[in-house]
Amino acid sequence: xxxxxxxxxxxxxxxxxxxxxxxxxxxxxxxxxxxxxxxxxxxxxxxxxxxxxxxxxxxxxxxxxxxxxxxxxxxxxxxxxxxxxxxxxxxxxxxxxxxxxxxxxxxxxxxxxxxxxxxxxxxxxxxxxxxxxxxxxxxxxxxxxxxxxxxxxxxxxxxxxxxxxxxxxxxxxxxxxxxxxxxxxxxxxxxxxxxxxxxxxxxxxxxxxxxxxxxxxxxxxxxxxxxxxxxxxxxxxxxxxxxxxxxxxxxxxxxxxxxxxxxxxxxxxxxxxxxxxxxxxxxxxxxxxxxxxxxxxxxxxxxxxxxxxxxxxxxxxxxxxxxxxxxxxxxxxxxx
Amino acid sequence: xxxxxxxxxxxxxxxxxxxxxxxxxxxxxxxxxxxxxxxxxxxxxxxxxxxxxxxxxxxxxxxxxxxxxxxxxxxxxxxxxxxxxxxxxxxxxxxxxxxxxxxxxxxxxxxxxxxxxxx
Numbered sequence: 306x307x308x309x310x311x312x313x314x315x316x317x318x319x320x321x322x323x324x325x326x327x328x329x330x331x332x333x334x335x336x337x338x339x340x341x342x343x344x345x346x347x348x349x350x351x352x353x354x355x356x357x358x359x360x361x362x363x364x365x366x367x368x369x370x371x372x373x374x375x376x377x378x379x380x381x382x383x384x385x386x387x388x389x390x391x392x393x394x395x396x397x398x399x400x401x402x403x404x405x406x407x408x409x410x411x412x413x414x415x416x417x418x419x420x421x422x423x424x425x426x427x428x429x430x431x432x433x434x435x436x437x438x439x440x441x442x443x444x445x446x447x448x449x450x451x452x453x454x455x456x457x458x459x460x461x462x463x464x465x466x467x468x469x470x471x472x473x474x475x476x477x478x479x480x481x482x483x484x485x486x487x488x489x490x491x492x493x494x495x496x497x498x499x500x501x502x503x504x505x506x507x508x509x510x511x512x513x514x515x516x517x518x519x520x521x522x523x524x525x526x527x528x529x530x531x532x533x534x535x536x537x538x539x540x541x542x543x544x545x546x547x548x549x550x551x552x553x554x555x556x557x558x559x560x561x562x563x564x565x566x567x568x569x570x571x572x573x574x575x576x577x578x579x580x581x582x583x584x585x586x587x588x589x590x591x592x593x594x595x596x597x598x599x600x601x602x603x604x605x606x607x608x609x610x611x612x613x614x615x616x617x618x619x620x621x622x623x624x625x626x627x628x629x630x631x632x633x634x635x636x637x638x639x640x641x
Numbered sequence: 642x643x644x645x646x647x648x649x650x651x652x653x654x655x656x657x658x659x660x661x662x663x664x665x666x667x668x669x670x671x672x673x674x675x676x677x678x679x680x681x682x683x684x685x686x687x688x689x690x691x692x693x694x695x696x697x698x699x700x701x702x703x704x705x706x707x708x709x710x711x712x713x714x715x716x717x718x719x720x721x722x723x724x725x726x727x728x729x730x731x732x733x734x735x736x737x738x739x740x741x742x743x744x745x746x747x748x749x750x751x752x753x754x755x756x757x758x759x760x
Contacts, residue, residue: 519732523676526669528706531680551655553680554703560657 306331307640310393310403312381315343316622317409317614317629323368324633333374337576340377343411349441352486353513384582405609405636412571412615415465423567428539431565437487446494450543454495455563459547460484461534462504466570475590477570478619481508484568485521492525500527503534503549571619583607592618603632611636660708664746668705671742677732678702684726684736694719698726698736714747
């Protein structure tokens with residue numbers, strides 16, 4: 306029986322493992338955290354339909370039968386190619402041979418501390434989209450540092466994305482729709498609150514996104530201001546003053562908000578250390594190169610090594626799952 | 642008194658804490674479709690008045706959203722109600738009624754507006 310090692314037990318890794326296993330391939334999945342599911346564990350509700358993240362996770366878990374060997378709290382410590390096989394050693398002392406490798410190491414959330422001018426970690430009422438999602442997941446109401454319901458919230462798009470200075474010139478693709486989703490959720494919790502989204506471009510590219518955006522404007526009265534946040538200052542009462550240009554009016558703009566939510570983008574995963582040992586190439590954005598951008602998005606520059614999910618760039622969960630299945634097929638073909 | 646040629650420049654900044662946004666709220670009640678405006682500018686490109694004046698419905702809606710009504714009050718009467726903008730609007734905003742409603746609100750609030758704007 307052919308053996309595939311899947312590195313990364315998030316959405317892509319789980320779905321690919323399930324499909325490979327269904328096709329009669331022996332699968333071992335390696336996850337550095339203490340459980341499978343990756344970033345999906347951190348979501349409360351998912352766009353575009355507000356479905357609970359736990360629901361999708363349960364679906365993915367149902368595919369993780371006992372035939373699949375699961376290694377959590379484990380990382381790949383070394384990997385070496387010998388002829389058509391790979392020798393893989395894990396940090397927990399396990400080692401095995403694999404006929405193919407799937408890399409599904411995903412992404413890291415951009416560290417918002419790096420945009421010091423936005424005050425994350427410095428001002429009390431500046432949080433990230435990931436922090437807000439955590440609040441929602443715990444079933445809690447959004448509160449300021451002093452425990453009050455925020456009456457005004459500013460949402461900042463493109464934090465660490467499309468930002469040459471931060472070293473990320475690319476768009477993280479999911480933050481615009483996440484901003485709109487979270488803005489609506491803030492309004493649902495507190496209809497009296499005013500929510501302002503500061504954006505450079507609104508990228509509502511996928512199915513249903515435009516509808517959600519319109520709902521945000523028409524039903525919830527969320528205001529969209531085209532202009533990138535240039536500075537944030539903390540007031541004595543803990544509220545934050547934001548300065549941007551309203552670029553559609555060509556005027557500078559100033560607003561005091563009770564809370565700021567930074568839409569932190571996606572960066573290449575720090576778990577990508579296998580790339581040196583396998584001589585895999587990455588593009589200038591730091592994400593893995595694929596064999597053929599149009600026709601072979603699961604392949605890499607090394608035969609037998611495949612990729613799926615956000616390790617080849619920011620993408621939605623839907624695309625990640627599709628890629629995982631596509632990679633499973635490509636691996637199955639390769640092993641024939 | 643000597644005139645040294647100095648003038649005081651007014652602050653151009655949009656200050657959300659100072660500007661009143663009740664006019665936009667009233668407009669949303671009179672013509673709710675205005676909430677769907679995405680500032681694309683299609684209305685302005687087809688506008689008959691915009692060819693000869695600086696009339697821009699996109700800009701006036703935005704200014705009202707920000708609470709800055711002075712420029713709107715000065716210019717809103719330049720519309721000729723030809724209705725081309727309404728045909729062109731991709732979001733189905735009832736632009737003619739938006740403009741008509743702005744005119745009504747501005748007329749009925751003129752004194753308060755002028756006081757707020759320091760006129």
